[in-house]
Amino acid sequence: MKNDNETKVVNDLTKIFICPYCKEELKKNKELICSNCKRNFHITDNIPQFTDIDEFYEEKFIKPFRASIISKIYAMLLNPRLQYTNKVLGKDKNKNVKILDLGCGGGNYFFKKENSEVYGIDLSVTALKSAKTIYDYVAQADAKHLPFEGNHFDYILSWDLFGHIPFEEKDSVLKEIRRVMKNKAKIGMFIETDQQNDIYTFAKRYPELYQKYFIEQDGHIGLESSTKVIERFEKNGFKIIFAKPLYTNLFIPTAEYIKRFNNEYKEKSTKLKFFINLFVFLKKLKLNYPISFLIEFVGRKLDGFSKLDDGPIFLCCEKTNQ
Numbered sequence: 001m002k003n004d005n006e007t008k009v010v011n012d013l014t015k016i017f018i019c020p021y022c023k024e025e026l027k028k029n030k031e032l033i034c035s036n037c038k039r040n041f042h043i044t045d046n047i048p049q050f051t052d053i054d055e056f057y058e059e060k061f062i063k064p065f066r067a068s069i070i071s072k073i074y075a076m077l078l079n080p081r082l083q084y085t086n087k088v089l090g091k092d093k094n095k096n097v098k099i100l101d102l103g104c105g106g107g108n109y110f111f112k113k114e115n116s117e118v119y120g121i122d123l124s125v126t127a128l129k130s131a132k133t134i135y136d137y138v139a140q141a142d143a144k145h146l147p148f149e150g151n152h153f154d155y156i157l158s159w160d161l162f163g164h165i166p167f168e169e170k171d172s173v174l175k176e177i178r179r180v181m182k183n184k185a186k187i188g189m190f191i192e193t194d195q196q197n198d199i200y201t202f203a204k205r206y207p208e209l210y211q212k213y214f215i216e217q218d219g220h221i222g223l224e225s226s227t228k229v230i231e232r233f234e235k236n237g238f239k240i241i242f243a244k245p246l247y248t249n250l251f252i253p254t255a256e257y258i259k260r261f262n263n264e265y266k267e268k269s270t271k272l273k274f275f276i277n278l279f280v281f282l283k284k285l286k287l288n289y290p291i292s293f294l295i296e297f298v299g300r301k302l303d304g305f306s307k308l309d310d311g312p313i314f315l316c317c318e319k320t321n322q
């Protein structure tokens with residue numbers, strides 16, 4: 001039996017989505033068909049597929065961001081992405097607003113409030129099957145061809161997508177975002193960047209390893225400095241409301257150290273090897289969370305004293321009248 005949410009998605013597909021390529025109406029048969037350019041789009045598990053499957057992402061970032069009690073406490077105290085997202089949404093977060101999560105992966109429970117209508121797009125159908133259980137509408141689509149009418153959204157939220165967009169496609173993505181935003185709409189984005197801090201300075205001393213573990217591991221093929229990101233947004237018709245550097249120092253989660261350096265990098269420094277082995281050991285004892293908590297508690301306080309290019313950024317902006 002279908003749940004309410006699922007039924008809603010099936011019934012509304014042609015009302016919600018348009019052809020992402022020519023922006024005309026869709027008709028539903030077994031598939032969605034564009035009334036103008038006649039492109040056909042498959043529907044898998046009620047998820048319209050507007051672009052090809054990307055094997056790299058299909059199974060990669062599929063877990064939802066959950067709102068369990070522990071993650072709520074942790075998030076409120078130490079997750080600056082969430083704190084800044086809440087700041088962007090302000091009092092609106094419980095109101096009847098339309099939110100688009102770009103590159104939503106498995107979805108985020110913190111983005112979906114009672115009265116808001118949340119839409120997610122991503123390249124991975126597997127991730128979207130999870131996001132669909134949280135959000136009102138999801139579609140497999142490329143951020144540079146959005147399947148929505150113009151002037152549709154009050155908020156565009158996006159965590160860790162923009163660094164995955166190739167340099168030459170970034171302006172097209174911003175143009176599409178601008179198109180689907182209402183006039184007073186706001187963007188809240190967490191953006192991975194090319195950073196000037198001790199971790200990146202060390203990592204870049206070994207270009208092959210940097211390419212393997214900092215760029216290719218996650219698909220961070222479009223990392224640019226925070227300053228460049230801001231210039232790009234301004235050039236594309238956005239006004240920055242605030243831009244905050246995050247994770248700017250050595251006090252970052254132990255999981256991040258393990259992910260980046262528990263490999264050939266370890267052999268490059270005895271100090272690094274000691275800490276990576278220690279973090280792996282603590283993880284085995286399930287002590288990684290309390291330790292990470294303490295480390296991050298210090299680190300996130302220090303972020304406040306850092307320069308923009310020292311870490312990734314959280315960006316809040318709105319449209320200019322250009």
Ligand SMILES: C[S@@+](CC[C@H](N)C(=O)[O-])C[C@H]1O[C@@H](n2cnc3c(N)ncnc32)[C@H](O)[C@@H]1O
Nearest residue numbers: 057061103104105122123124142143159160164
């Ligand atoms: C690092 S994950 C972030 C997922 C989620 N936002 C989160 O915070 O956990 C990046 C996501 O962006 C998606 N993605 C990458 N390039 C994309 C594009 N051009 N259009 C839409 N989604 C894209 C990937 O499929 C992946 O799920």
Ligand SMILES: [Zn+2]
Nearest residue numbers: 019022034037
């Ligand atoms: Zn079309």
